[in-house]
Amino acid sequence: MSRTCTICANQSHEQINLALVSSESMRTIAARYQVTASALQRHKTAHLPVTLANAAAVADAVEGSNLLDRLKTINRETAAILREARTGGSKDNGLALKAIARAEKQLELEGRLLGELNEAPTVNVLLTPEWTTVRAAILKALEAHPAARMAVAGALTNAGA
Numbered sequence: 001m002s003r004t005c006t007i008c009a010n011q012s013h014e015q016i017n018l019a020l021v022s023s024e025s026m027r028t029i030a031a032r033y034q035v036t037a038s039a040l041q042r043h044k045t046a047h048l049p050v051t052l053a054n055a056a057a058v059a060d061a062v063e064g065s066n067l068l069d070r071l072k073t074i075n076r077e078t079a080a081i082l083r084e085a086r087t088g089g090s091k092d093n094g095l096a097l098k099a100i101a102r103a104e105k106q107l108e109l110e111g112r113l114l115g116e117l118n119e120a121p122t123v124n125v126l127l128t129p130e131w132t133t134v135r136a137a138i139l140k141a142l143e144a145h146p147a148a149r150m151a152v153a154g155a156l157t158n159a160g161a
């Protein structure tokens with residue numbers, strides 16, 4: 001006689017099924033519903049309704065219909081891995097650091113996608129050798145006209161500020 005699946009017999013089996021097809025970790029689900037991770041794995045493999053799994057895949061495809069949405073989904077998964085690494089019994093610092101590094105890259109990519117990162121090069125023409133040469137030539141030409149030279153020098157200084 002085969003054993004009854006403890007997950008199928010659990011009064012919260014529908015919520016467990018939904019949690020299994022989402023991005024939650026087995027450890028988190030097991031702790032929430034007071035079941036074992038191995039029972040969850042066996043249930044997921046043998047009993048999780050195929051239609052529910054397919055529905056979750058379709059929902060993921062619709063949710064991740066554009067690049068930013070897919071990035072946000074990956075970021076949530078990374079955050080879950082980080083939480084699990086930091087709160088898990090082993091406190092896996094190596095995994096936590098990898099998750100942090102991945103999250104940093106994802107934030108940078110998200111900033112680029114949203115246009116929040118200005119990556120255009122900035123050129124300060126006041127520091128270029130050409131401008132320094134032109135400025136010196138202007139001031140030299142105005143040596144014979146001290147008032148004009150002072151006015152131009154002041155205007156150039158204010159323009160640089």
